[in-house]
Amino acid sequence: MTSLPLTLTINGHRHELEVDPRVTLLDLLRERLELTGTKKGCDRGQCGACTVLVDGKRINSCLALAVSHDGAKVLTIEGVSHGEDLHPVQAAFIAHDGFQCGFCTPGQIMSTLGLIAEAQAGDDPERIREGMSGNLCRCAAYGGIVEAVLEAQEQLAKADRRTAA
């Protein structure tokens, strides 16, 4: 079995690894690095549970070969909070009941971070629903999810304005 060298910066920590080329970014996170917050739902790019940010952009980590992302910066759900302080997106999901069983939630939150950074949806609930359509929620907490995205976006914009002032 050939192993290939791979360097990734995950949640700010640099990892120098040797991996089988078949290993997906998702399996690397979960099985090798014990970062099991990123979930494996369909493993085929159909559900969004495995969403992470790679170099700031949301992707399905199940459809990414780890070796192909050598040198990348990866953000997973484990790297989102500031210590014990929840990130505004996490807090908003709790405040608005943006989940029930919680399995899709890490993917929903990572996707929300991606969506807000893309800045295409604004505060239009319909555009947010469309922008979040790659994350399925079998409990159908969609109403709460859209409210959480709106709230988190507003909180982050306020924080930005405070920083700028």
Next chain:
Amino acid sequence: MKNFDYIRPTTIPDALAAAAEPGSAYLAGGTNLLDLMKGGVTSPDRVVDISRLPELNRIERLADGGLRIGALVRNADLAHDPEFARSYPAVAEALLSGASAQLRNAATVGGNLLQRTRCSYFYDTASACNKREPGAGCDALGGENRLHAVLGWSDACIATHPSDFCVPLVALDAVVEIEGKKGRRHVTLEEFHRLPGQTPQRENGLEPGDLIVGVRLPAEAASFSANARYLKVRERTSYAFAVVSAAAALVVEGGKIRQARLALGGVAAKPWRARSAEAVLLGADADETSFVRAADAALADASPSGDNAFKIELTRRIVVRALMSALAGTPGRLPALPASPFSSIPGVRHDA
């Protein structure tokens, strides 16, 4: 997943040399290839990762007024490029109606052209499929085939091409740039994809080892920017492949159609340029009567390949609606649900 050698070349010639070995597959975004490899539908011996080749991730304006899109430009980056979206709005709309935001961040221009059919018998390795295994037969014929082809199909294969992006591209005379053993060549997108005939495994004009390096849009493609739309019927509101779709682009002067482009998606093994419909439209009054005649011409040769006769009438209606939407004018901002027939369009009947 079967074991494979992984190679990451740093130049195009090195990539071509690496992929010259039989059993090689190029990897770019991986959104389709990895899915196929996990399902055992494709089992390459060697994966040639082209995702970092320089010079293939640029959008360049050409001296002749055309545009060159590098093969590695990501779907989302292209759709959200303001100048691109202004000049080719139907292409941006098609891109944003496809897949999900996560997939669009990874999927590339070249990979979109090469994505495989979503026919479930192609994906199910226990089923007979002439595309996956030439000569095996086709379980889609006589199977669950309500979403299969109504144009250009054969008794060997009734699969459809799943791309949204390719539909407006073929309408706008896009050209595929291919780098191969004998150098670079240009093939129109219309000629690039093939109909199945008796060789459904031959899906396009690529030879082994050939690499798509870019897609060009001719200068004329931007002349439709004021009246261009893509409409797509899906079985759910978002994040689904087309049941049927249509790209329509018009140039209208004094109520007459001066130029017309029409292409259909989800109906054939290739993005379907409806030239007979364009001929009907040219010089005609820009109104619903002309559009209905054009739709009839576009579907004149259609026939069901199974339980999918409804797609013929559905396509006819979506053609009329796409043309009416194009006539109404490209919206200043894409609707919240790109390409959705559920977005209301002033002056357009909901059932047309």
